[in-house]
Amino acid sequence: MPPFGVLAIVLGLKMPDTPIAKLKVRRQKLADLMPVNSAALILSAQQMHRNSDVEHKFRQNSSFWYLTGFNEPDSALLIIKTEKETVNYIFARPKEKEKEIWTGYRSGPAGAAEIGGIEQSFLFSELKPQLEKLLGGLQHIYFDFGSENYISLGIEILDLVRQKRIYQITSTQNLLGELRLFKDDWEIAQIKVATQIAAKAHNLAREACKAGEYEYYLEGLMEGFFRQNNCNWAYPSIVAAGQNATILHYTNNNGILKDQELILIDAGCEYNYYAADITRTFPVNGKFTTAQKEIYDLVLKAELAAIEQSKIKNATFDQIHEKAVWILSNGLKDLKLLTGSFDEILEEKKYRKFYMHRTGHWLGLDVHDIGAYQESDGKSKVLKPGMLMTIEPGLYFDPENSSINEAFRGIGIRIEDDILITEIGCENLTELAIK
Ligand SMILES: [Mn+2]
Known part of the structure; x- marks a missing residue:
């Protein structure tokens, strides 16, 4: 009976990165399903606290992973589709040496953009001000509110969406479900x-x-x-x-x-x-x-x-x-x-x-x-x-x-x-x- 350890060695111990070409196709397919003048906002998973100083093992939000190949918390993907063009934006945590010593490597916005093959990148802390700027004139937003992640941020985003008079708010589940099938x-x-x-x-x-x-x-x-x-x-x-x-x-x-x-x-x-x-x-x-x-x-x-x-x-x-x-x-x-x-x-x-x-x-x-x-x-x-x-x-x-x-x-x-x-x-x- 061949030991399966052999398989791990053949595959290499590092998880293979999702090929950028695949990620681009997925985001394009998602945009194709969106109407003109709409946005899709997909948040990463949040790092969940377990007890005292212990955190749960981080596990990325599946749809965010599917579209970005980016494996860090406090990140977001924004896709904006207008008559003129479709633009992708990724938001990520800053690179901070002090924090990286304690909790590990951070890619930073530029690194996240490189991993996902995404045009525009910002700090995650810039998400709300950028939404304020970028959502103007849109009629429809795809956004999953109500998951266990980022509840208070989600409420603030919904408030902002209402202020922008975007009255069509739909879950991303149907569109992404159709792709991920x-x-x-x-x-x-x-x-x-x-x-x-x-x-x-x-x-x-x-x-x-x-x-x-x-x-x-x-x-x-x-x-x-x-x-x-x-x-x-x-x-x-x-x-x-x-x-x-x-x-x-x-x-x-x-x-x-x-x-x-x-x-x-x-x-x-x-x-x-x-x-x-x-x-x-x-x-x-x-x-x-x-x-x-x-x-x-x-x-x-x-x-x-x-x-x-x-x-x-x-x-x-x-x-x-x-x-x-x-x-x-x-x-x-x-x-x-x-x-x-x-x-x-x-x-x-x-x-x-x-x-x-x-x-x-x-x-x-x-x-x-x-x-x-x-x-x-x-x-x-x-x-x-x-x-x-x-x-x-x-x-x-x-x-x-x-x-x-x-x-x-x-x-x-x-x-x-x-x-x-x-x-x-x-x-x-x-x-x-x-x-
Ligand atoms: Mn089963």
Whole structure:
């Protein structure tokens, strides 16, 4: 088995910079979607305080990163589109030797402009006075107010926008969602690193798993592997043994692994801010009980069928879910876990008692990536090459559900892969993770 440390060495330990040409294309595409006489203002993430003198690890705002490739807090991107031209402005912290000694290198406005290939640069402290000057005569601004970042600055910006009589204020989410839905070749290369390292981490956990071990041990093993390969977790890992797996967002990870029980691990890393999202469920001792095997085989069948569905040209997002629901419902009926006719089970959504979430979500810079799930006419999104989604059916049986056979109570199983839609069907980016 080749060690994955090799991969990190091949890739180099430094995150690759986003090519400036890609950043320019993204900003141009965003501007193309904006009406004439409009502005888009995207703030960076803020450095979040944790406790006493400790700060949270900085993680850039995904959309800001997508458009600028700039990885510092207290920054902003402003795009102004008029009839005459479109101009990009970046705002960044000043270079200050004293501060850099304590908290690290700062690029300064000129450095930020160079990284992003952006024409104009200013200090972040200049943002309001520059907006005062630059927003005059515009009719529309795209701005995300209400995120946890820069609340008081956001209020001041809204005040300024009102003073400028710009009455159309829209979130950037729809425009950027439409762009971020389609991954370019460079993004796919980053995602493939994340998915391979995450898949390998799952296999390591499977090898190390044994009765008497604790959930946190496997969590640490996987997250340690993420860091060893220049990745961070993309979301807090779920390592859920036995009936903990029936809690969908379980993150305590302090339970003990028991013989004859299953373990569900939903963990993924991000590389260069691109996320992987994988779930695997397997028996602690390597051998399924009859009931566990019946449910596992059913979930796997639903997952494989949903992946097949994604290969069909112009399949919709909803069709993936419907396929999984159809197979799970059929199987639950056969196992006598659901009663009534098949039509009844579907119409009355009886399956929801055991399958209460959707079959997938968009994946990218955010693990639940932005991007609409409907076309503009309200119909389910048609899957096109370059889109990336998870496919993750599961079944969960409440340990206290006395209406089902005891053998099924407390079983929680989910299987999740990351599926890239391609010209010829799809590519499963996480098939390296044993299932
Ligand atoms: Mn997921």
